[in-house]
Each structure stands twice: as C-alpha cells, then as structure tokens.
Amino acid sequence: MQAAITTTATTVCAHPHTKPSSAPFLRLSPPACRVSFSASPGPNVRATAMAATPPQQEQQMVITRPDDWHLHVREGGVLEAVLPHSARHFGRAVIMPNLKPPVTTTARAVEYREQIMRALPPGSSFVPLMTLYLTDNTSPEEIKLARKSGVVFAVKLYPAGATTNSQDGVTDIGKCLPVLEEMVRQEMPLLVHGEVTDQHVDTFDREKVFIDRILAPLVQKLPQLKIVMEHITTMDAVNFIESCEEGHVAATVTPQHLLLNRNALFQGGLQPHNYCLPILKREIHRQAIVSAVTSGSRRYFLGTDSAPHDKQNKECSCGCAGIYSAPVALSLYAKVFEEAGALDKLEAFTSFNGPDFYGLPRNTSKIVLRKSAWKVPATYKHSSGEIVPMFTGSTLHWLPSDQPEE
Numbered sequence: 272m273q274a275a276i277t278t279t280a281t282t283v284c285a286h287p288h289t290k291p292s293s294a295p296f297l298r299l300s301p302p303a304c305r306v307s308f309s310a311s312p313g314p315n316v317r318a319t320a321m322a323a324t325p326p327q328q329e330q331q332m333v334i335t336r337p338d339d340w341h342l343h344v345r346e347g348g349v350l351e352a353v354l355p356h357s358a359r360h361f362g363r364a365v366i367m368p369n370l371k372p373p374v375t376t377t378a379r380a381v382e383y384r385e386q387i388m389r390a391l392p393p394g395s396s397f398v399p400l401m402t403l404y405l406t407d408n409t410s411p412e413e414i415k416l417a418r419k420s421g422v423v424f425a426v427k428l429y430p431a432g433a434t435t436n437s438q439d440g441v442t443d444i445g446k447c448l449p450v451l452e453e454m455v456r457q458e459m460p461l462l463v464h465g466e467v468t469d470q471h472v473d474t475f476d477r478e479k480v481f482i483d484r485i486l487a488p489l490v491q492k493l494p495q496l497k498i499v500m501e502h503i504t505t506m507d508a509v510n511f512i513e514s515c516e517e518g519h520v521a522a523t524v525t526p527q528h529l530l531l532n533r534n535a536l537f538q539g540g541l542q543p544h545n546y547c548l549p550i551l552k553r554e555i556h557r558q559a560i561v562s563a564v565t566s567g568s569r570r571y572f573l574g575t576d577s578a579p580h581d582k583q584n585k586e587c588s589c590g591c592a593g594i595y596s597a598p599v600a601l602s603l604y605a606k607v608f609e610e611a612g613a614l615d616k617l618e619a620f621t622s623f624n625g626p627d628f629y630g631l632p633r634n635t636s637k638i639v640l641r642k643s644a645w646k647v648p649a650t651y652k653h654s655s656g657e658i659v660p661m662f663t664g665s666t667l668h669w670l671p672s673d674q675p676e677e
C-alpha cells in the first residue's frame with residue numbers, strides 16, 4: 272500500500288507546473304549516495320531518492336496498479352484493438368454495457384465477458400467487471416440472477432437517449448423502483464449516467480438538473496443503495512457528492528473533464544475528438560473537479576470513460592460522443608495531479624478509493640510512472656478502421672510501465 276517515488280537527478284523536474292515544495296517526498300539525496308527515507312505527506316507514501324549526474328534527470332513514481340471504474344471496450348475488431356491498452360496497466364475495469372444491442376441480461380453479460388477474456392493478451396491478469404444495462408423492463412429476478420452469477424458487478428442507469436446507445440435506457444426511474452430495491456438487498460451498486468434528456472433543458476445544465484430532479488430524491492428514497500455518479504463534470508456534482516454520506520455515494524472522474532473545458536470543443540474550429548457526454552463544461556467547473564479529486568477525498572476515483580469510436584464516425588456530419596483515452600489516461604491523470612502539486616494524492620485516486628468504496632481488495636502489484644516525454648500516436652488502427660486517441664499527436668510527460676528502471 273505504498274507509493275514510492277524515485278528520482279535520479281539534481282533538479283526534481285523540468286515541468287513548469289511542478290513545485291517540489293508541494294510534494295515533499297520528491298526530495299533528493301546528495302550526489303553518489305542512495306538513500307531511502309520516510310517522508311510525511313501521508314501514511315501511505317514512502318520515498319526513495321537516488322542521486323545522479325546533472326543535467327540528466329529521471330523521476331519515477333511506483334504506485335499500486337490502478338483500476339478503471341468506467342470503461343467502454345466494444346466488441347469484435349475494436350475490442351481486440353483497444354483492450355490491450357487498458358489491460359497493460361490496469362488491474363480491473365468496470366465494462367460498460369451499451370453495446371448494440373445492450374447487455375440487459377446476465378446471460379449476455381456472461382457471454383460478453385467471455386468475449387473480452389478471449390481478446391486479452393496472453394498472460395494478462397486483467398479482470399473485467401461486468402455491468403447490466405437497466406431498462407424499464409428489467410426485473411428484480413434478473414438482479415437475483417446477476418448476483419448469483421458472480422460475473423455481474425453493477426447495474427448501469429442510462430436515461431433513455433442521454434448518450435451513445437442509450438435508446439433502450441430508462442424512461443422513468445419510478446418504474447425501476449422494485450429493481451432498485453432488489454439491488455439494495457443484493458448489495459449491487461447502481462452506476463449512473465447523470466444527465467436529464469429533457470430537450471427543454473440546456474445541454475450544459477443537464478447534469479445539475481439530473482441531480483435535482485432524479486439523483487437527490489433517489490438517494491433520499493434509497494439511502495442504502497450504493498450509487499456511483501459516473502464521469503462528473505460540474506461543481507454542482509462535486510457539491511452533491513460532498514453532501515452525501517461517505518461510502519454510499521461516490522463519483523468517477525475522467526481525464527477530459529479534469530483537463531479540458533468547453534473551449535476545447537471549438538479551439539481553431541470544431542474539435543470532434545473532444546466531444547463526449549456529458550459535454551465539457553466551463554472552466555469554473557473543471558477547476559472544482561480538479562480541487563475535489565486532488566484534495567485527497569476518498570469519494571472520487573478513476574474512471575476513464577474511454578469510449579472508442581471510429582475516426583470516420585467522429586469526423587462526420589453527425590459525429591458520435593465519446594473520447595478514446597485508454598492509452599493516455601494514466602499519463603493525463605498524473606499531469607493533473609502534478610499541476611495541482613498533489614502527486615502524493617495520485618495513488619489513492621487511481622488505486623485505493625475505488626476498491627475501498629466497492630469493498631474489493633486493492634491490487635497488490637505495482638506499476639511505474641516515469642517522467643519521460645512520449646508522443647501520442649495519431650491513430651490506433653484496428654481490423655476495419657482507426658481510432659483517434661485523446662491528445663492525438665501531442666507530447667505527454669508521464670510514461671506508465673510495468674517495471675522500475677534500474
């Protein structure tokens with residue numbers, strides 16, 4: 272349960288936003304000696320510093336293997352192309368059920384899981400945690416089956432029409448009450464896409480209105496139901512999460528909602544690869560989310576919402592919502608925490624808060640995040656097309672790998 276930061280340099284890092292003073296565990300040893308010390312940013316942080324010759328610098332952070340608590344991997348050729356990006360560094364991922372047709376039954380979840388297992392690289396120990404897609408017709412019986420299967424981890428609520436492949440979603444949460452009550456009995460969490468679909472509500476307000484109209488009353492009605500508000504985007508969501516009892520309601524946060532505001536949709540022309548749902552919001556909302564996750568609060572955890580779509584389905588007259596972030600997500604989360612001077616809080620967000628909330632063991636293996644510039648590929652090809660990743664072609668500064676560099 273410890274993060275170790277190793278630095279081989281005389282300057283901690285060249286990144287303009289890094290403030291060594293805000294991350295005390297990044298201290299360096301005198302040249303030519305190797306020291307190991309316990310610093311005090313938190314009980315789970317240990318630092319090891321190792322000196323080297325300037326101006327070369329190498330900084331690395333060893334963290335417990337992260338999990339992705341919100342992931343779309345699709346099927347077929349796309350599944351085969353995208354899954355290795357997640358399986359490489361993440362231990363587990365909650366797999367979203369919005370396929371065509373959606374995963375509405377336990378039998379289908381079991382089948383989909385097998386498909387995913389077949390697509391995993393040999394030797395991978397990645398664990399897909401499956402979800403059921405809630406509809407107006409889901410029965411309490413299906414929840415019992417889901418629990419019994421040992422395969423279904425949670426149930427996903429898409430308000431009908433809210434996002435990609437959500438047309439079979441819930442039209443009236445009231446109709447689902449018996450199912451939600453069964454979920455309380457079965458201790459099955461509810462994962463929520465928190466946006467209303469009312470066309471009279473401005474797109475940028477749909478999350479806030481969902482909280483007021485649906486989520487807050489639901490939490491009141493079923494306080495024992497474990498709820499995760501997925502991919503939060505607003506200050507209103509942060510305030511709501513903070514107002515709930517810890518351990519009952521939590522939130523996942525994506526890299527795009529931490530790094531981009533709505534200007535990114537229009538920068539130099541329409542930017543389809545920054546289009547996702549919920550849509551990017553104003554800067555004040557982005558800042559509120561950054562403050563929330565970098566505060567060290569246990570209520571927030573990593574959920575990339577990595578949502579691959581073919582380049583041609585993004586760059587067209589009616590482009591799909593979804594950002595493909597799996598290959599860049601860990602680099603981007605590290606960037607966010609570094610820029611906030613909160614690298615000591617990164618590991619809890621990526622690797623502890625999620626399993627702790629869900630009552631699962633934390634991963635025991637480690638990964639390394641090395642401070643090393645790398646270029647994001649323009650696209651990732653698959654059997655019948657290509658996918659443009661988030662921050663395509665740009666240079667990122669934290670490179671995840673499995674092994675510490677000697």
Ligand code: NCD
Nearest residue numbers: 343434435547548578592593
């Ligand atoms: C997701 C997708 O493409 O499946 N798109 C998105 O913009 N996030 C669906 C979702 O999670 O809303």
Ligand code: ZN
Nearest residue numbers: 343367576578
């Ligand atoms: Zn999603």
